[in-house]
Amino acid sequence: MHETDRVSTGPTSGDVRAPSWRTLLLLLVGVYVAGRGAVFFKPDGFPITTFWPATAFCVATFALSPARRWPALAPAVFVVSVLASVTGGRAWDLSIGFGVTNTVEAGVAALLLTSAGRRAARLASQEDFLRLLxxxxxxxxxLSLSAASVVRLLGAGDFSATVESTFASHVAALMTLLPLLLVLGDEPRPPRRGVELAAQVSVLVATTVLVFAFQQTAPIAIAPVVALSWAALRLGLPVLTAELGIFAVVASLLTAHGQGPFATALAGSDLRPLLAAALGQGFLACAALLVLPLCIAAERNAALVERITSDSLLFRRNFTESLVGMAFVEPAASGRELVVVELNDTAAGVLGGTEDDLVGRRLGDLVELGPDYHAALPRLLRGTQHGWRTEAPLRPPREGRVDLLLSPLSEPGSTPFFAVQLLDVTTAYTARRALEVAQKLTNATLDTTNCIILVTDLEGVVVRVNAATEQITGYTEAELLGRQVWDTGIAPPEARDLRALLDWLDDSDRTASHEADAVTRSGQALRIVWNSDVVRDELGRPSYAVMTGMDVTDERTTTGLVDHLMEASQSTAIIGIDTAGRISVVNSGTAHLLGYEREELVGVPFHRLLKPTELLERTGAESVEDAFDILVRGLGRDGETQARDWTWLTRTAGEQLVSMTLSVAQDSLTARTGYLCVARDVTEQRHSQEVLIAALDKERDAVDRLRSLDQAKNEFVSTVSHELRTPVTSIVGYTEMLRDGSIVEPLPDQVPLLDSIGRNGQRLIAMINDLLMLSGLDARTVHWRHDPVDLAATLTSVEDAVRPLVGRRRLALDVRRPADAVPVLGDRAQLERVMVNLLSNAVKFTEDGGTVTLEMGVEAGEAVVRVRDTGIGIPVAEQGALFERFFRSTTAQSRQIQGTGLGLSIVSAIVSAHGGSIEVESAHLEGSVFTVRLPLADLGPSRSAGSRVVEPAG
Structure with missing residues (x-):
């Protein structure tokens, strides 16, 4: 039933579905089956059936098809009806008569049901049901009148009895079976819940069996109608029509066979079959009258509720998913402000918060609405003003700007309720402000550009003038605006040519350049270079002309000065060369230097001025013609060669030594237009330089000899130190063995001698180690670690190393530890050596009764180690050489204090290799302060420890 295609039937109230031919075949089969099976509805001994289901199929065959098919369907319905009657036991003449009446009935019913083919046969409204009835x-x-006439004509039965029986049976069949066929042709409905359907069907079957399956007369025939009403209210039209059709068939069949209340009530009467059938069919028609309108009304109500729900859901979805911020507001308790009661996500995003944060907030607390809002609010609340709109910024801490539209939703006289639309215009506002700034920038640019700018329309009338025009020409803006540009004193006197220029620009995308004289308001003559172009609109049509005039009066004056310079210079050669390598310009100095006339050199290849052998040797070219290209190809980034001595050939084939530079000549667009050669005679200067170079070579030889001697000295010291280390170490070792009694117990008088030998041996080892250290620093082969080191953590080992030097002396050693870590990067052993050497020197050069102090901390982002002593000090005049090797102050030498003079030079090298510095503050007999500064290090987990070669600086 659902295999249909839609056809247009002209201006109708609805579309008529055209069932497929397979559907029509099924309907015709239904006509035959229903007509053939009508014999089951004929009571025993009664000539007429009491129920005729075939009529519903006949009417459906016509009603469900467009009117254009009816002429073809009528013969088919007639033939099938005749066959059904003949095979059901009727005579041919009677069967043909009933075939005609069935076809006529179906045609009449289809005309009424479809309004003569102008509407679709449906059962979707109460109007459709009334049309069905x-x-x-x-x-x-x-049908009943036609059938009765046929029966009477053929003498097959009584006229009135035929009318009564056929009328009731056909009404019941059309009211109970035709709705099912109409509904089956509609769109599929959503399925109902199976549990409720099973329960309802069970009730319907039980009541039908109870009422019609037994011979009883109890007035309970209404019970199945109650079950059908259940289906009408809850299960929908498809289920109801199906159950109604089945119920009609079952009830008619049982009544025809003497079951049910109608047959039982008329038992024993001659009219029992006819009356029982009429009552039964009337009962079915009444049941259809009750349940079909009820079901249609229920479905319409359900559809209306679904539509309302859908519209509500659609409104809610449109509200929540709208790209425009929307909110609902209502008056606060004070009535002086509107508060937010609901808003969508877009509005929350525009206002910069969440729904929970914004609901209940006053609108004025979210947006800076200004005094106009407070003035309009009373009118909005009274309903005398319909809507209010503004563009305002959001209140801090929110940032942005919104376009706000406030609209009332409530009716006048009811509680005020408003909708707020919020549009984020931050980007547009920013763009507008940027456009304003750009306009101001354009105006500022025009007013600050130091050239004449005239904007004219296409007729040459001045519409805009910049400030520089007045400064250059003396004409004010008021004097120029509204005048044609060629009528001003600024424009060239050839007004006609200028008009032609504007006409030319009107049809071209190119700019025009023109140089002419202009006269200022005071009568001063100017040389102006005009550049003109047009401004086009969005469609590409010219709208304005822009004329930019550059004052080149000074430039032309400068050009004259340059020409004068070219004529006046006698000691310097200036040559202009084109891109092909030919001389284009020469000054008088070139002619004076080489003996040529200036005109003789113009057009001559530049390489002819150079000594060929020298040119080929320096450029590596195979010919002098290619040498110039190689020469200019080597110009540096700045487009100029370094000054270099070249040999030029004079007119008399002589040679002239000159210092020459070659540079690129470029125009304002940085396009290469040629080259400029500048040369000067350096013959006498080079002779003087050769003499000076000879003297410098002698001095260099002397320095090289001294450096070689110094290297030999270093190698000697390193070799001697290595050679001395082994025997001295043996002496110290054997002395220790003798002193400890490992070989033989020493005599008491020998112990001081052995102590002296061991002490002096240790001094020799320390001296050798210092020499080897300095030798390694010179050769840059010392490998130091580069680890995170806490200087504060080294103080214990440093103090332990220096404390024995104090011994029994009356000397105060104070090591002050910092409260926090002092992190640096470096070699821990070498850093400890720095502090040990400084403390050792302080102890050595401080007399008994003095004080030696070590302080450590962080100052100005640096690690600082400071060693103070109250010793003999260092003369100020000698402090410049303090960190040189083998240096010993005169004070130490006069007091015969032992030492090699290597300690401080080693300290200085270690500190420098760690990126630090060392300073000294001292004076003769006033003590000393040595301060070491090292860069702090970040000892976080990202720093990885390791070792690398730390090369000392110097």
Missing amino acids: ATALVAAAV
Whole structure:
């Protein structure tokens, strides 16, 4: 039933579905089956059936098809009806008569049901049901009268009995079976819940069996109608029509065979079959009258509720998913402000918060609405003003700007309720401000550009002038605006040519350049270079002309000065060369230097001025013609060669030594236009330089000899130190063995001697180690670690190393530890050596009764180690050489204090290799302060420890 295609039937109230031919075949089969099976509805001994289901299929065959098919369907319905009657046991003449009446009935019913083919046969509204009822009554009346006439004509039965039986049976068949066929042709409905359907069907079957399956007369025939009403209210039209059709078939069949209340009530009467059938069919028609309108009303109400729900859901979705911020506001308790009661996500995003944060907030607390809002609010609340709009910034801490529209939603006289639309215009506002700034920038640019700018329309009338025009020409803006540009004193006197220029620009995308004289307001003559172009609109049409005039009066004056310079210079050669390598310009100095006339050199290849052998040797070219290209190809980034001595050939084939530079000549667009050669005679200067170079070579030889001697000295010291280390170490070792009694117990008088030998041996080892250290620093082979080191953590080992030097002396050693870590990067052993050497020197050069102090801390982002002593000090005049090797102050030498003078030079090298510095503050007999500064290090987990070669600086 659902295999249909839609056809247009012209201006109709609805579309008529055209069922497929397979559907039509099924309907015709239904006509035959229903007509053939009508014999089951004929009571025993009664000539007429009491129920005729075939009429519903006949009417459906016509009603469900477009009117254009009816002429073809009528013969088919007639033939099938005749065959059904003949095979059901009727005579041929009677069967043909009933075939004609069935076809006529179906045609009449289809005309009424479809309004003569102008509308679709449906059962979707109460109007459709009324049309169905009218169709059933009229069609049944036509059929009953036609059938009775046929029966009487053929003498097959009584006229009135035929009318009564056929009218009731056809009305019931059309009211109970035709709705099912109409509904089956509609769109599929959503399935109902199976549990409720099973329960309802069970009730319907039980009541049908109870009422019609037994011979009883109890007035309970209404019970199945109650079950059908259940289906009408809850299960929908498809289920109801199906159950109604089945119920009609079952009830008619049982009544025809003497079951049910109608047959039982008329038992024993001659009219029992006819009356029982009429009552039963009337009961079915009444049941259809009750349940079909009820079901249609229920479905319409359900559809209306679904539509309302859908519209509500659609509104809610449009509200929540709208790209425009929307909010609902209502008056606060004070009535002086509007508060937010609901808003969508877009509005929350525009206002910069969440729904929970914003609901209940006053609108004025979210947006800076200004005094206009407070003035309009009373009118909005009274309903005398319909809507209010503004563009305002959001209140801090929110940032942005919104376009806000406030609209009332409530009716006048009811509680005020408003909708707020919020549009984020931050980007547009920013763009507008940027456009304003750009306009101001353009105006500022025009007013600050130091050239004449005139904007004219296409007729040459001045519409805009910049400030520089007045400064250059003396004409004010008021004097120029509204005048044609060629009528001003600024424009060239050839006004016609200028008009032609504007006309030319009107049809071209190119700019025009023109140089002419202009006269200022005071009568001063100017040389102006004009550049003109047009401004086009968005469609590409010219709208304005822009004329930019550059004052080149000074430039032309400068050009004259340059020309004068070219003529006046006698000691310097200036040559202009084109891109092909030919001389284009020469000054008088070139002619004076080489003996040529200036005109003789113009057009001559530049390489002819150079000594060929020298040119080929320096450029590596195979010919002098290619040498110039190689020469200019070597110009540096700045487009100029370094000054270099070249040999030029004079007119008399002589040679002239000059210092020459070659540079690129470029125009304002940085396009290479040629080259400029500048040369000067350096013959005498080079002779003087050769003499000076000879003297410098002698001095260099002397320095090289001294450096070699110094290297030999270093190698000697390193070799001697290595050679001395082994025997001295043996002496110290054997002395220790003798002193400890490992070989033989020493005599008491020998112990001081052995102590002296060991002490002096240790001094020799320390001296050798210092020499080897300095030798390694010179050769840059010392490998130091580069680890995170806490200087504060080294103080214990440093103090332990220096404390024995104090011994029994009356000397105060104070090591002050910092409260926090002092992190640096470096070699821990070498850093400890720095502090040990400084403390050792302080102890050595401080007399008994003095004080030696070590302080450590962080100052100005640096690690600082400071060693103070109250010793003999260092003369100020000698402090410049303090960190040189083998240096010993005169004070130490006069007091015969032992030492090699290597300690401080080693300290200085270690500190420098760690990126630090060392300073000294001292004076003769006033003590000393040595301060070491090292860069702090970040000892975080990202720093990885390791070792690398730390090369000492110096």
